[in-house]
Amino acid sequence: MSGMQFGIFSVGDIAPDPETGRAPTEHERLERMIETALKAEEVGLDVFASGEHHNPPFVTSSPTTLLGYIAARTDRIVLSTSTTLITTNDPVKIAEDYAMLQHLAGGRVDLMMGRGNTGPVYPWFGKDIRDGIGLAVENYALLRRLWREEVVDWEGRFRTPLQSFTSTPRPLDGVPPFVWHGSIRSPEIAEQAAYYGDGFFHNNIFWPREHTQRMISLYRTRFEHYGHGSADQAIVGLGGQVYMRRNSQDALAEFRPFFDQSPIYGGGPSLEETMRQTPLSVGSPQQVIDRTLEFREHFGDYQRQLFNVDGMGLAHKAVLEQIDFLGEEVVPVLRKEFAALRPAHVPPAPTHESLRKGLS
């Protein structure tokens, strides 16, 4: 392994096929997510990450249930989240759920913290969206203590106080799951990741390169400031979205109707314009390779690359074919190229094993 991880992340949205108008049921969508995870392991990818949402058209309200099931049916792939809502979930429950998952998955677990992008989730869970940053800061500070201290006394602004509380099960081997902090536009979260020496993930799909560059550069600078290593040793993850066909014109023609009906892309800049401005890559496997190699030029050597390949109503068969392309053609080349370019002092992606041995 090159020290860099490649994987897929799914939002877990349900959308109709633009041609037939038929959408999968919730049950079908969940089964397909599981199949994509199994396929990802089969073709040699390193990570499967699930989103967390608490409203239709999403099916991913309970990520540890889904990931626990996938853990039982896989041996190697790391299970992660994209993202775990650190704002509206009780940090005590996050500590318990993910420590539990860590045990069941033999350590193949990490998390990506996020604040969520659906306003009403805050009131639905008894929170105020104006406290978003404060919740992310306080809840995560508590979560860290729950995983690192056997007995916790705690009092804060947002949660009922704790006296003599022990979160169980304790993290596997005494090693808390590695944490990434995901944020698209909040510098406070890059600052948080840097402060703790945690990973920082920028889901740079939908966003122009210059913006992502500034967020990552902020995180790297502050990582060094807080004494965790040099800026180029900070732990960076990036998103990406791909759709591949042998012939790039076929990829564009097949992807376009899904793009045009997408609640995120539809009605905005054209597919071609979006591909120019954002990392969306629709084309041949070689084009995806070239595009992804550019990420390193723009953002420095990094540790984790996650691709979004499902969602927006894309046919399940086509999704599995994307994972085949990734596993068979794209990732092997990327592993080799990235490894060749990577200086020796740049750390690999942290894993349970490396953290257990104190290597990261």
Next chain:
Amino acid sequence: MTLAVVTAGLRRPSSTRLLADRLTSAVTEALGDTDVTVVEVRDHAHDLVNHLVSGYPSAELRTALDAVTGAAGLIAVTPTISGSYSGLFKTFFDVLDEGALAGMPVLIGASGGTARHSLVLEHAVRPLFTYLRADVVPTSVFAAPEDWGGAAAPDLLAHRIDRAAGELAARVRQRGDQPPPDPFSTPPFEDLLRAT
């Protein structure tokens, strides 16, 4: 000193631009050495809508937005449409980051098809800039068709333009060039922790 001018006329030539140009020359005359950037909102119409739905600006629009938020003072002129500012004018200010115009000296102007709209600046445009926490000068300048011709009219318009320009120039001089707000700045983490 840097001065930004946002003008949202739809026709070319446009009386909105005509008013914007008159205001600009009056302000630059009062200020002396001034670096002026004029943003014709029409040139960014499609990019503005794309920004609204995609969440990020094109490079060209980014340049225009930065020129406005980084200026020492702003002249904003809209045509009157359906009794208010034009939707396109509003969209330009809708896509600015929160707080981007806080404290910015602003001179507001509007053109209109009839003098009956002359309070549009007071009931629509001024509240918009108050919401954006801008420092709007007391004199606003509305130009009706008769202001561009007729016996005594030009003097009246010129008088208001000069008064408004003087007010803006005084504020710009007082405030000086300010670094544009940095959307990537954050308090140190210890402060964030303490705040909870």
